[in-house]
Amino acid sequence: MLELKDLYFTVERSEGGGTRNIIDGINFVFQDGKFYAITGPNGSGKTTLAKQIMGINPVSGGAIIFNGTDISAVSISERAKAGIAYSFQQPARFKGITFRDLLSIATGVEDEHKILEIVRRVGICPLSFLDKEVDAKLSGGEIKKIELAITLAVNPKLAIYDEPDTGIDLWTIGPMVNLLKKEMTLREMTTIVVSHNRSFLEAADVILIIDSGKIVYSGDLEGALPLLEDLSVCTYRNTCEGVHDAECFR
Amino acid sequence: MLNALDKSLLRTVADLEEIPKGAYNIRKNGKLLGRQVSANIDIETNEEGTGIIVTIKPGTKNESVHIPVILSQAGLFDVVYNSFIIGDDADVVIVAGCGIHCGTSEPEGHAGIHEFKVGKRAKVTYVEKHYASGEGTGKRTLNPTTKVFLDEGAQAEMELTQIGGVDDTTRVNEAELEVGSLLLITERVMTDGEQSAVSTNNIVLKGAGSRANMISRSVMKGNSRQVLYAAIEARNKSFGHIECDAIIMDNGTNETMPALKAFHPDAELTHEASIGKIASDQLTKLMSLGLEYDQAVNRIIQGFLK
Numbered sequence: 001m002l003e004l005k006d007l008y009f010t011v012e013r014s015e016g017g018g019t020r021n022i023i024d025g026i027n028f029v030f031q032d033g034k035f036y037a038i039t040g041p042n043g044s045g046k047t048t049l050a051k052q053i054m055g056i057n058p059v060s061g062g063a064i065i066f067n068g069t070d071i072s073a074v075s076i077s078e079r080a081k082a083g084i085a086y087s088f089q090q091p092a093r094f095k096g097i098t099f100r101d102l103l104s105i106a107t108g109v110e111d112e113h114k115i116l117e118i119v120r121r122v123g124i125c126p127l128s129f130l131d132k133e134v135d136a137k138l139s140g141g142e143i144k145k146i147e148l149a150i151t152l153a154v155n156p157k158l159a160i161y162d163e164p165d166t167g168i169d170l171w172t173i174g175p176m177v178n179l180l181k182k183e184m185t186l187r188e189m190t191t192i193v194v195s196h197n198r199s200f201l202e203a204a205d206v207i208l209i210i211d212s213g214k215i216v217y218s219g220d221l222e223g224a225l226p227l228l229e230d231l232s233v234c235t236y237r238n239t240c241e242g243v244h245d246a247e248c249f250r
Numbered sequence: 251m252l253n254a255l256d257k258s259l260l261r262t263v264a265d266l267e268e269i270p271k272g273a274y275n276i277r278k279n280g281k282l283l284g285r286q287v288s289a290n291i292d293i294e295t296n297e298e299g300t301g302i303i304v305t306i307k308p309g310t311k312n313e314s315v316h317i318p319v320i321l322s323q324a325g326l327f328d329v330v331y332n333s334f335i336i337g338d339d340a341d342v343v344i345v346a347g348c349g350i351h352c353g354t355s356e357p358e359g360h361a362g363i364h365e366f367k368v369g370k371r372a373k374v375t376y377v378e379k380h381y382a383s384g385e386g387t388g389k390r391t392l393n394p395t396t397k398v399f400l401d402e403g404a405q406a407e408m409e410l411t412q413i414g415g416v417d418d419t420t421r422v423n424e425a426e427l428e429v430g431s432l433l434l435i436t437e438r439v440m441t442d443g444e445q446s447a448v449s450t451n452n453i454v455l456k457g458a459g460s461r462a463n464m465i466s467r468s469v470m471k472g473n474s475r476q477v478l479y480a481a482i483e484a485r486n487k488s489f490g491h492i493e494c495d496a497i498i499m500d501n502g503t504n505e506t507m508p509a510l511k512a513f514h515p516d517a518e519l520t521h522e523a524s525i526g527k528i529a530s531d532q533l534t535k536l537m538s539l540g541l542e543y544d545q546a547v548n549r550i551i552q553g554f555l556k
Contacts, residue, residue, distance in 0.1 A: 054538060056538070075537070075542075076534065076538050077537045077540055077541060077542050077543075080537070080538055080539060080540040081540050085538070086538045088531075088535065090531075092529065092531040092532045092534070093532075094532055094550065094553055094554075095467070095495065095553065095554050096552075096554050096555070096556040097549070097550070097553035101553065102539065105536060105539050105540075105541060106539040150539070154539070
C-alpha cells in the first residue's frame, strides 16, 4: 500500500521571488494490486508526483508511506530495493550499455537462459533487442519498449509508468495495456500510469485527475469523463479561444 | 619462464593466461623472452636490432599474433620499432600491449612505434592495451605510435586502450587509405591523479571510396588531463567521421580538437564531440534499478570504455 500524506513539492519562483507549490497538499491511498491512471493538463504536476514517489524529486512537506514505512527521505536505490520501479517518460540513453546489461543490473540475472526467459515473458521486445546498445541510435518507440520491459522484469510491488505510449505505434498500445494488466494481476502489482491515452484510462480501476498540483478527481472513467471534457482541465486551456475556435484540439 | 608478476601483466594487457598458441613474440625488460613463428606468420628481429618484423603470408586466414611487452626493471626506457607486413587477402588478429610494473622510485617507460602495411583486400584487427601498476613512485611513461597504410580494399580495425596507471602518455596514430579501404579506430583512455595523456591522430583518405571512422572515449579522474587532436583529411571522394566523447570526473580537464579537411568536392566528412560530466539521467536510471550512486558511476564508465 502506498500512502501520500499531505504531500508538497515546493520550488522557488523564477520571477518575483517567493515559492510555488508544484504538488500542493496531496492525500491519497493506492491499494495493492490495482491499476491507477493519473491524468490532467500539461504542467499540472503528474510527472513531478510520480518522480516524488520514486525519490527523484524530494519531498518538501508531508510524507510518502510505502507498506507501512515512511520512505520520504529514502534514496532512489533504497526505494528500488523496496520494490518500486519507474519507467521514465524520456529514458536515459547510454554509450556502451546494452538492453541485456540493463536487464542484468535490474534483475541481478546474467544467465543466458534466464535472461531469454525474462525477455520472452515481458514479450514486448524482440530477442534481437538484447545486445542493442541503449544509445541515441534507438528510435523513441524502441527505447520506450525497453524501458517498459525492464520495469516489468524486476517484478516490482509498485510499477510507475510515465507516459508509456510516447513514440509507441498505435498497434502496440492495445497489447501494451493488456501486458501491464496481465503482469499486474499475476504478481499483484500496484500499477500507476501517467497518461492522456484513452486506452490506459479505460484499463484503469481508478482514475486520478491532477490539476495545479492537487487531486481534483478520483474514481471511475465514467465519472471522470465530464471533467476531462471540461475546458478547465484541457491541455490547451492557456491558448484556447473557446470551443468554437477552429483551432480547438479536443 | 614467466613469474607471477609477468603473468599478471600479460593477463591484463593481452588477455593471456599462459604462453599463447600460434605466433608470438614476448619482450621483457628490453629483451626477447620468447618467440614462436607459424607456417604463415614469420617474426624476425629487424636489421638494427631495435624491434621485430612480422610478415604474414598472403591469404592467411583466422590466425593471430601476440606481441606483448612487459617491463618491471627500474630505470628502463624501452623503445621498439615493429613492422607488420600483411599479405593480400589475409585476415588476421594482432594483439599488442605493454604492461609496466613499477616497484621503485625510478622511472620506467616504453615507446612502441608500430607500422602496418596492409595488403590488397586484407583485413587486420589490431588490439593494443596499455597498463601500469606497482607501488613504486617512479614515473611510468608509455608513448605508442601507430602508422597504418591500407592498400586497395584493405580493412583495419584498431582498438587502442590505455586502462590505467600510466603517468604520462603521448599517443600518435597516423593512417593513409588507398582506394576502397576502410579504417575503424577506437581509442579509449582513462587517466587519474596527476596523469596526462595527449593523443594526436591524422587520417588521410587518399583513395576514392575510402572510409574512416575514428571513435575516442576519454575519462579524466582526479586532476588528470587529456588532450585529443583528431584530423581527417580527404583527398578524394571519400567518407570520414570522428566521434569524440569525454567524461570529466573530479577536477579532470580535457581539450578536444576534431579537424576535418576536405580537398575534394565529393568528400563527406562529419564529426561530433562532447565533453561533460556523467549525464544525471543516466545515474538516476541506474539508481532506479537499485544501484547505489558510486556503483552507477562505475557501471556507466565501464560501459563507456568497453
